[in-house]
Amino acid sequence: MFDMLRAGLFGRRHSMCGTQSHCNKCHQYTPLGNDSWCLGCTGVEALQGELAAPWRTPGFRAAANDLVVSAVRGVKALRDLSRSVYSAEQSRAATRQVSSKASSAPPSAPGTTEAIRPKLPAPPHPPPRRDVLSPDSQSGT
Numbered sequence: 001m002f003d004m005l006r007a008g009l010f011g012r013r014h015s016m017c018g019t020q021s022h023c024n025k026c027h028q029y030t031p032l033g034n035d036s037w038c039l040g041c042t043g044v045e046a047l048q049g050e051l052a053a054p055w056r057t058p059g060f061r062a063a064a065n066d067l068v069v070s071a072v073r074g075v076k077a078l079r080d081l082s083r084s085v086y087s088a089e090q091s092r093a094a095t096r097q098v099s100s101k102a103s104s105a106p107p108s109a110p111g112t113t114e115a116i117r118p119k120l121p122a123p124p125h126p127p128p129r130r131d132v133l134s135p136d137s138q139s140g141t
Helices: 002-007 039-052 058-102
Strands: none
Touching: 039 058
16 A cells, blocks of 8 residues: 555645655655655555545445545644653753852752652541441440
């Protein structure tokens, strides 16, 4: 299947200068072989063609719709995760930079917060236990 995508179901998009550093469509990813588009952009174009083609069974077309929507949700989730990881890395780098300027002491390892906040007081002891008498032992006089 990937060979069909690489070959481009709608004709090849050859680059004029041989190899390129970025896809001509998304300008982000490296194209495959002599193609000027990356595999993702080629796949999106192939999907558009397949969805526009006539379908003889509406149930299969509905399943294809669901499959495409699931793929889009998965790609969006990956992009959101990528953005979160990048943001966390930037925050962590900024925090380390600020803390190293503020203190000459080496930064503490992640997860060690003993030096930052005071220890919590010990919890109070529970009240003494009372024995609960059963109904039989209460009436036995």
